[in-house]
Amino acid sequence: MSNTLTREKKRKLQEKDKGIIDFIKIQNHFFPDLIKSLEAVQDPRHQSYTTYDTDTLLFPVILKNIFSLHTMREMNDWFYDGNCHANLEKFTGKKIPDIPHYDTVNDFLEMLSPDELDEIRVEMVRQLIRSKNFYPARLPGGQWLLILDGTGLHHFEERHCENCLVREIIDKQGKKKKVYSHHVLEAKLVLADNIIISLGTEFIENEKEDISKQDCEINAAKRLMGRIKKKFSRLKLCILGDSLYAAKPIIDICSGYGWNYIFNCKDGRQKNLIQDYAYILGSGEYGEKKNLLQEEKGYAKYVNHVEELTGKDFIANIFEYEYVKKIKNKDTLVRFQWLTDIELNNRNMEEMVRTGRKRWKIENEGFNNQKNGIYKIEHLNSHNPNAMKNHYLLTQIADILMQLYLAGHKILKMLKQTIKNTSSRLLETFRRATVSDEDVSYIVRYTTVHFT
Numbered sequence: 001m002s003n004t005l006t007r008e009k010k011r012k013l014q015e016k017d018k019g020i021i022d023f024i025k026i027q028n029h030f031f032p033d034l035i036k037s038l039e040a041v042q043d044p045r046h047q048s049y050t051t052y053d054t055d056t057l058l059f060p061v062i063l064k065n066i067f068s069l070h071t072m073r074e075m076n077d078w079f080y081d082g083n084c085h086a087n088l089e090k091f092t093g094k095k096i097p098d099i100p101h102y103d104t105v106n107d108f109l110e111m112l113s114p115d116e117l118d119e120i121r122v123e124m125v126r127q128l129i130r131s132k133n134f135y136p137a138r139l140p141g142g143q144w145l146l147i148l149d150g151t152g153l154h155h156f157e158e159r160h161c162e163n164c165l166v167r168e169i170i171d172k173q174g175k176k177k178k179v180y181s182h183h184v185l186e187a188k189l190v191l192a193d194n195i196i197i198s199l200g201t202e203f204i205e206n207e208k209e210d211i212s213k214q215d216c217e218i219n220a221a222k223r224l225m226g227r228i229k230k231k232f233s234r235l236k237l238c239i240l241g242d243s244l245y246a247a248k249p250i251i252d253i254c255s256g257y258g259w260n261y262i263f264n265c266k267d268g269r270q271k272n273l274i275q276d277y278a279y280i281l282g283s284g285e286y287g288e289k290k291n292l293l294q295e296e297k298g299y300a301k302y303v304n305h306v307e308e309l310t311g312k313d314f315i316a317n318i319f320e321y322e323y324v325k326k327i328k329n330k331d332t333l334v335r336f337q338w339l340t341d342i343e344l345n346n347r348n349m350e351e352m353v354r355t356g357r358k359r360w361k362i363e364n365e366g367f368n369n370q371k372n373g374i375y376k377i378e379h380l381n382s383h384n385p386n387a388m389k390n391h392y393l394l395t396q397i398a399d400i401l402m403q404l405y406l407a408g409h410k411i412l413k414m415l416k417q418t419i420k421n422t423s424s425r426l427l428e429t430f431r432r433a434t435v436s437d438e439d440v441s442y443i444v445r446y447t448t449v450h451f452t
């Protein structure tokens, strides 16, 4: 097939694209019980006052994210129209009095425990891991790649809640000033080069207003790793992270849990190890491999067990990679350096370099996509700290569905349309399409989804 589609071919493909119906089909293929589990969350509401089941409150918010609607008001404006009500009934398989108002949804999200949504995501990830579709993404030793990455979500001029992180800054007039914020730490699982999903979330926040030491990314990482070990006790993992994580407490947790690690270590922490690595390079006692990663024709060097020279009690195999990249027509040397407990050799060097750089890719694309792409995760859908968390988790669940849809839908791959257009098309079909019983049976029919 040629790369450019004729207008005629494109039109024919677009006709075959059933939009939201195909989306729900892929959702149903991987997670046939998703709606049921949204219905089964522990409901904190006073039962005599409830009009809506929990799935009819939660599923519209998932759809809101997929459709790239950025405010709760927009969700209502769009959903109170066309066939949305009837279609929501088809997709949830039940009669619904109406599309719920966003105040009703937010009231519920203020009460619902975020652990409930976390548990649904845990079950989704387990199903994906079991499906064997994604085994090729593992390292040769069977380890799944898990990337730790933190970011700021919301910033406030005034204290927003008792859990806010507080930082003192000097403003433009030279005055000391406090700023308040909410941050989050993600553990992203690599299922394929184009499918990197949230496996776990830890909110970086203070337990209460009066504390001497602010919560931080490293402490959040310790909590998150502990929870992941509990939920996925037998999963083989290799943890990836930036140089912040190349710290003994984190490395000790990895070793204790039987997880491998690959951390950036170009600068910052582990100065002594890096110095000793450079010293060993100077003595010529290192391994090397040339012409890596196809057109990059990069160059890698490595030394195993630098810790023996430095006197550390954890394994520190260090490797580096460099290649020449044209940046603004100038040849620029790009260099990476990592620390790992995986034994390095000429056979695995190329794979190790490729793996190390996956984290770099997520740093540049992961949160950036969620902030500036279709979800706009920095937008506040509620000021309530508990509802904020639930909104965030529902976005991560929506993102899992969206990534599987984008990667698994044959026609979308051929159309090569932007994610923004795909998102609009999904909303349009949710509003316009009449979902027939035939469509519903199409949705539940078993098919194989190919990720290539």
Ligand SMILES: [Zn+2]
Pocket: 159, 160, 161, 162, 163, 164, 165, 181, 182, 385
């Ligand atoms: Zn706050």
